[in-house]
Amino acid sequence: MPIRDRESPTTPAGNISMPFTECDRLHRALSDCHRRIPAGPPRQAACRHLNRSLAECLVGVACPDESEAVRSLCSSGGTALKRQQCQQAQLSLAVCLSSHQLQSSTP
Incomplete structure (x- = not known):
């Protein structure tokens, strides 16, 4: 991402x-x-x-684990499996970041 x-x-x-x-x-x-x-x-x-x-x-x-996964899996092209893993890692990172946004917006 x-x-x-x-x-x-x-x-x-x-x-x-x-x-x-x-x-x-x-x-x-x-x-x-x-x-x-x-x-x-x-x-x-x-x-x-x-x-x-x-x-x-x-x-x-x-989101250290999710960030590292995106960095390693999405750094270059690759097989269909690697692209799928990259997309999953991006989704996991987005969910992690969203959870932090929700935490900071609640009183």
């Missing part, structure tokens, strides 16, 4: 609470990038790699 490279123009990185301390360094770097570069295409281009790295870190910490 690909991770989106898009940044939300209305939510600066500095306003997001970081639930996973493992990703603090990347979060600080992305926040610094947002502070240094004005909003718009230049910021999107300059901060893209940090945004992607932070997203991958958060996904990897929240």
